[in-house]
Amino acid sequence: MDRQPTLETERLVIRPLAEVDRDGLFAVAADPALWEQHPAHDRWRREVFDALFDEGIASGGALAVVDKVTGRIIGSTRYDRYDAEDGGKVEIGWTFLERECWGKGINPEMKRTMLAHAFQHVALVEFRVGDTNYRSRYALEAIGAVRTDRYELGKYDGKRVVHLYYEIDRTSFASGPLAG
Template sequence: MDRQPTLETERLTIRPMTEADREPLYAIASDPMIWEQHPIHDRWKRDVFDAFFDEGIESGGALAIVRKSDGQILGSSQYKGFDPDDGGSIEIGWTYLDRSCWGKGINPEMKRAMLAHAFQDLATVRFRVGDTNYRSRNALEAIGAARTERYELAKYQGKRIVHLVYEISRDGFENGPLMRG
């Protein structure tokens, strides 16, 4: 599966993230409200963001979300964690969008394109989300992702972080809310 495709939707171009996107994306990520429910709640800080951005570039799966009408960068998302077993799966995540996009259907539009691309080759898409990140959990449920029994534990700044694992299957996507809406 190509983890850095260029995808087109009605309003968006989703393309590989490049070094030139660092400053426009930091302008978005520097808003602390974007990260307030996120387990790594300080990505608005320059040094934390730069490490996050660098990791995304190095991963080979980072994407920039661009508004077609004016070329403005609206945020970023990533494909990571390819697993070839059981028909293949990948994780979509590390998504953040400018607050001006919230409630405007940008996230579902972007996720529909990313999921459609993944399901050309794979059977399952996973999402990991912090257990207290209710905004992201609600967004995942709205696109038809189901919470699994799995979870992951990690630490950040000496505190325990719990990530819940959500999934959507190819069939769940094809018959789910993103394809009906």
């Protein structure tokens, strides 16, 4: 599976994230409101963002989300944890969009095309989200992702962090809210 494709929607170009995107993406990430419910709530700080950006580039699956009309970067997302076994699965995550995009259907538009690409290669897409990140949890449920009984415990900044797992399989995608 190509985890860094170039995908286009009506309003977006989703393309491989590149080093030249660092400053433009930081301008988006520098808004503390983006991270207020996220376990890593300080990604608006330059040094924390830079570590996230570097990790994304190293992952081989990070994508820039670009407004098709203006050519301006408005966020990022990632394909990660690809496994070809048993029909295949991939994780989609690390998504953030500038606040001006919230409530305008940008996330579902982006996820529809990302899921369509993924389901050409895998049978299952997983999402991992912080348990107190209600904004992201609601967004996942709105696109048809179902919470599983799986979770992951970790630590960030000396505090316990719980990540919940959501998933969409090929069949539920084809008949779910993003079908079309």
